[in-house]
Amino acid sequence: MLAGVTVFAAAGDSMLSHGMKQAGNISLHHLQSVILAVLNPWVAVGILLLLAFFASYMNALSWADLTYVLPATSLGYVLLALIAKFVLHEQVSPLRWLGIALISGGVGFVAGGPALTSHAHGEHAPAKDEARDRAVAVSSGVDS
Amino acid sequence: MKHLYTWGAILAIVLASVIGDILLAHAMKQVGDIHALWRRSGLWSVIGRILTNSNFFFGLMAMTVAFFSLLFALSWGDVSLVAPAAASLTFIGNAFAAKIFLHEKVDRRRWIAAVLVAGGVALLAG
Numbered sequence: 722m723l724a725g726v727t728v729f730a731a732a733g734d735s736m737l738s739h740g741m742k743q744a745g746n747i748s749l750h751h752l753q754s755v756i757l758a759v760l761n762p763w764v765a766v767g768i769l770l771l772l773a774f775f776a777s778y779m780n781a782l783s784w785a786d787l788t789y790v791l792p793a794t795s796l797g798y799v800l801l802a803l804i805a806k807f808v809l810h811e812q813v814s815p816l817r818w819l820g821i822a823l824i825s826g827g828v829g830f831v832a833g834g835p836a837l838t839s840h841a842h843g844e845h846a847p848a849k850d851e852a853r854d855r856a857v858a859v860s861s862g863v864d865s
Numbered sequence: 866m867k868h869l870y871t872w873g874a875i876l877a878i879v880l881a882s883v884i885g886d887i888l889l890a891h892a893m894k895q896v897g898d899i900h901a902l903w904r905r906s907g908l909w910s911v912i913g914r915i916l917t918n919s920n921f922f923f924g925l926m927a928m929t930v931a932f933f934s935l936l937f938a939l940s941w942g943d944v945s946l947v948a949p950a951a952a953s954l955t956f957i958g959n960a961f962a963a964k965i966f967l968h969e970k971v972d973r974r975r976w977i978a979a980v981l982v983a984g985g986v987a988l989l990a991g
Contacts, residue, residue: 734948737939758936778889779889779893779899779915780899782889782890782894783893783894783896783898783899783900784899784900786890786963786969787887787890787959787963787967788959788960788963788964788969788971788975788979789975790890791886791956791959791979791982792956792975792978792979792982795956795982795985795986798952798985798986801989802989816988817988817989819985819988820984820985820986820988820989821989822985823981823982823984823985824981824982824985824986824989825985826981826985827978827979827980827981827982827985828978828982830974830975830977830981831974831975831978833974834972834974838969838970
């Protein structure tokens with residue numbers, strides 16, 4: 722699921738940026754050019770991919786914390802850089818490799834922790850803890 | 866002047882994205898685990914529950930503002946400045962906002978992750 726978020730976001734963003742460069746500068750005085758930009762096929766496909774990204778992002782947010790989902794999905798930047806290096810044969814500078822390492826490190830940090838720490842209604846969280854405490858008490862009771 | 870426009874648009878992206886992310890995350894927690902809901906009551910029920918959630922609606926509005934700010938920013942500034950600057954500032958902003966508004970336990974592990982990712986994203990522009 723998180724992989725889907727990553728891939729759709731990376732592909733969508735790169736297509737959008739390609740399309741907007743073709744569409745040219747947008748002036749505040751010609752707002753209708755924003756509408757015209759949407760008709761550019763690159764921008765249109767980019768928007769479709771971003772919709773797919775949105776669906777998988779919403780799905781991830783339904784069972785995990787925002788501060789868990791965001792770093793996990795930032796692997797998309799790493800994916801973009803790797804595509805640039807191995808598919809487009811672009812030069813990836815040492816600074817960018819350092820950036821990739823930092824992002825991967827950050828993702829590693831958050832992936833080791835719990836996916837969900839909050840609840841929509843704060844008052845339910847203690848109940849959950851109580852349930853766990855009860856389970857622990859029961860299991861330790863069985864042990865003794 | 867163009868520089869100022871670009872940074873203004875970046876700021877707009879960051880603000881709108883953080884507001885949107887927080888509202889959407891809150892909405893999806895209210896809706897509940899989609900997989901379980903889908904199995905229990907079907908896809909249309911899931912879609913109906915999401916679309917009738919007011920937080921989802923306002924979150925979507927904020928994301929729309931962020932999207933059009935991104936289009937403006939991309940037409941004024943380089944994608945290598947706009948995308949990483951907006952993304953890394955949004956990461957940090959979201960960590961603060963998730964702690965304050967969503968009551969997520971942003972422990973040291975998650976702060977380090979947010980800072981590393983934000984730094985990494987900024988470096989990718991170099």
